[in-house]
Amino acid sequence: MGVKKSSQKPAPSHPSRIQKVELHQHVDGSIPVALAWKLMKRHGLNPVETMTQMEKLLILQDQEMGSLLRYLDKFHYPLWITQFYENIARVVEAIVEEAHRNHVRLLELRYSPVIHTFAGLTLRQTISAALSGINRAKKRFPIQAGLIVIAMRQHGPHIAKILARSAVSEGQQFHGRTGVVGFDVAGLERGNPPKLFKEAYAIARIGGLGLTIHAGEDEGPQAIWQAIDDLGVTRVGHGCSSVRDKVLLRRLARDKILIECCITSNYQTGAVKRGRPHPIFTFLEYGIPVAICTDNTTVSGTNQTLENNRLGRRLSVSQLAMIHQDARHYSFIQTEQRNT
Numbered sequence: 001m002g003v004k005k006s007s008q009k010p011a012p013s014h015p016s017r018i019q020k021v022e023l024h025q026h027v028d029g030s031i032p033v034a035l036a037w038k039l040m041k042r043h044g045l046n047p048v049e050t051m052t053q054m055e056k057l058l059i060l061q062d063q064e065m066g067s068l069l070r071y072l073d074k075f076h077y078p079l080w081i082t083q084f085y086e087n088i089a090r091v092v093e094a095i096v097e098e099a100h101r102n103h104v105r106l107l108e109l110r111y112s113p114v115i116h117t118f119a120g121l122t123l124r125q126t127i128s129a130a131l132s133g134i135n136r137a138k139k140r141f142p143i144q145a146g147l148i149v150i151a152m153r154q155h156g157p158h159i160a161k162i163l164a165r166s167a168v169s170e171g172q173q174f175h176g177r178t179g180v181v182g183f184d185v186a187g188l189e190r191g192n193p194p195k196l197f198k199e200a201y202a203i204a205r206i207g208g209l210g211l212t213i214h215a216g217e218d219e220g221p222q223a224i225w226q227a228i229d230d231l232g233v234t235r236v237g238h239g240c241s242s243v244r245d246k247v248l249l250r251r252l253a254r255d256k257i258l259i260e261c262c263i264t265s266n267y268q269t270g271a272v273k274r275g276r277p278h279p280i281f282t283f284l285e286y287g288i289p290v291a292i293c294t295d296n297t298t299v300s301g302t303n304q305t306l307e308n309n310r311l312g313r314r315l316s317v318s319q320l321a322m323i324h325q326d327a328r329h330y331s332f333i334q335t336e337q338r339n340t
């Protein structure tokens with residue numbers, strides 16, 4: 001299976017006990033329902049009367065599965081409340097707390113600042129609000145955490161460059177506590193190939209940020225080739241379509257490019273067809289580094305415990321523990337911060 005046996009500490013007895021590394025989790029899709037409801041009520045923004053009804057709007061329902069568009073549609077209600085500094089800090093703090101409860105000990109959260117500026121916050125303020133939420137949580141729980149800034153594909157390459165600059169200016173090297181650790185591009189893949197964002201990635205790279213991208217979720221392997229060759233990413237979010245290209249699989253293995261695997265989400269968006277094995281098993285066979293990720297705990301109705309339990313049907317607890325241990329080396333959080 002390509003996963004080395006642990007020769008160090010004895011492996012935990014159950015997947016839920018493993019100390020976990022989360023490298024791909026979105027803020028907007030991970031706001032705990034009870035907190036989203038509370039903030040909506042406070043601001044008089046609730047579109048329905050009860051929290052149970054709200055839950056259906058925030059969590060993907062069975063009849064909505066299989067389409068990336070319907071999945072992305074779940075993100076518009078959270079945006080109503082996350083336009084204000086304190087709300088952003090508060091939801092981020094709650095997400096870190098929930099991750100910690102699921103034994104996550106290293107967490108990279110990601111977030112698109114530009115869609116949090118509708119009420120007048122500047123890009124820098126929205127980033128600062130998210131960092132503040134992480135710092136508040138870090139005071140309360142032993143967890144290493146960083147923020148990845150996302151540029152949305154549909155906003156185009158120019159806005160992506162502006163975001164890359166904002167991300168660099170809030171880079172972890174300028175912060176005593178939490179800073180921005182990486183840069184990502186997400187959103188609708190079709191019609192927005194990675195190569196369009198070459199300059200934005202150059203800015204992020206020169207500015208010292210780690211590079212990842214959403215690719216191969218709704219597009220073929222060529223999107224992943226472009227992301228590696230034109231943008232120089234060292235990690236790929238989803239990367240599902242790479243299983244269709246053996247040369248690409250060998251390249252990912254050779255260059256140790258990590259795939260951020262989001263099992264539940266991939267079935268929900270249709271990136272992986274129901275009944276088919278998840279590509280993570282092929283990645284492991286090829287020796288490609290992987291991380292087990294939730295993508296969006298609220299929208300996907302999941303968490304790190306559930307994702308690991310799901311994989312625990314085919315992988316042993318020690319294999320799962322080793323995946324998390326290895327994924328730590330691919331984190332964008334600076335080593336000195338990771339070791340503290």
Ligand SMILES: [Zn+2]
Nearest residue numbers: 026214237295
């Ligand atoms: Zn994602």
